Amino acid sequence: MKQHRIPAVFMRGGTSKAVVLKRSDLPAEEADWPALFAAILGSPDPHKRQLDGMGGGISSLSKICVIGPSTRPDADIDYTFAQVGVVDETVDFSGNCGNMSSAMGPFAYDEGLVAGPRDGEAVVRIHNTNSGKVIVSRFPVAEGEAEVSGDFAIPGVHGTGAPVALDFLDPSDTFGRGALPSGHPVDRLELSDGRSVRVTMIDAAVPSVFVAAADVGGNTCVHPEEIDADDALMARLEEIRQRASVAMGLTPDRDAAARRIATPKVAMVGPAADYADLSGECHAAATQDLQIRMISAGQAHRAVPITGALALASAALTGETVVAGCVSEGADPLNLRIGTPSGIVTVGATRDPDDGKIASARILRTQRRLMEGQVHVPADRLSPSAPTA
Structure with missing residues (x-):
């Protein structure tokens, strides 16, 4: 052939x-x-x-x-x-x-x-x-x-x-429904297991939905393999992702949301805490401003998708969101330190002083x-x- x-x-x-x-x-x-x-x-x-x-x-x-x-x-x-x-x-x-x-x-x-x-x-x-x-x-x-x-x-x-310095210009509203597609910094989603969870749905760099790990029986200190192995947790996070997709207007129903694997991203967030990354290096709570464990295409990400990190930084800057509730007091929005499975990632976001919108989000990478x-x-x-x- x-x-x-x-x-x-x-x-x-x-x-x-x-x-x-x-x-x-x-x-x-x-x-x-x-x-x-x-x-x-x-x-x-x-x-x-x-x-x-x-x-x-x-x-x-x-x-x-x-x-x-x-x-x-x-x-x-x-x-x-x-x-x-x-x-x-x-x-x-x-x-x-x-x-x-x-x-x-x-x-x-x-x-x-x-x-x-x-x-x-x-x-x-x-x-x-x-x-x-x-x-x-x-x-x-x-x-x-x-x-x-x-x-x-x-x-x-x-x-x-x-x-490589990346500046994501005017990162919000990639799908035409605003930075907060629901119009609220926090919404409640009713899950099939009877849970009512508080989430922040934001469209900045990539449509994303953030939930506090404690509200879904998760833990932002654990390794991705442990998250992947928890079938009940993964099903819960996928249900949140699908329900958020419909609520954000990205898909008409959950069946369509299930087929759309890349967006929205779903992530558990939590406050800074001592943890060991995948290499075994230990990170003290004082070296972080918050933690994240994000799911990407049905698997717990081994670090954090950069668009997801930028969405997180934007949510931290956007009023009374679930993310803002996890951020350490006095954190610098231009240098937000995120605890990920692979270590500490620093991202930043800025507001336009005239209209209050997210003006840009920046991160440094290598290639x-x-x-x-x-x-x-x-x-x-x-x-x-x-x-x-």
Whole structure:
């Protein structure tokens, strides 16, 4: 069986990895993309390993990024993100990946898709087509290539690298229903087990719903594997996610919400507390402002999705939310320290002094190009309209 060959780059962005493709190398019909992307990553795989593809068996390693010319005048490139299911063939385009956003500017620079200095700092304005928002990426370059070596470390990635500063401009209201789609900083959701839980539903960087861990029988100090193994807790969090999806107007009913795996994100939050991260390093409560355990595409995230962290920072800045109730007194909104399974992540958000809206959200990441060449896909996994080469 002939295989389809597509030029591709495999990259790490923050605590995620993805296959990065140019739009010009893909089928013209976007309806052909989902089957192609699932095949590239090796989905569906009931064994949760994606051994027959480039995926890594968990949500943060089951991603596709597509780069093309900008379709709007205030950006340099278009960037489309696809979250691919592991055990099924679901391909969700409804949200962005903040971690992989850090690799998009360097990819475009190294591929010659954007202009920039040969040495110094490159600035790339990225139009994320999933959210309709612009992200400004700033990163060092040397001798015509994006730098990867440096002394900046991020939790969840061993070693250090060159920093990439990401400014998510006007991050709220990615789906046209405002920063608080329900109009309230706190709502109550009635669950099928009889619980009535307080949640904050916010659309900033990515639609998200936050619930206090104590209200759902969870714990923000535990490792992701323990959360994944608690079937009752996972079912409860998925029900919250689905009910929030309907309440936020993202989907018409829970069945549709179940099929939309990328958004809204759902997370448990809690106050700062002593805990040990996945590497065994211990973090004292004084080093944090609050804790988070976020679910991504049906699995407890091993760190935190960056868009989720930015949504958290925005919720902390937005009045009397569930998130604000967990934040330590005196926390700096520009440098909010979040306890995650992989360590402490620092994010920040700012308000527009004139209208009070979230003006921007910022985070620093690292990235690296890992491999380049061609990705191969068996022709029988493709749509009949997709070309083979």
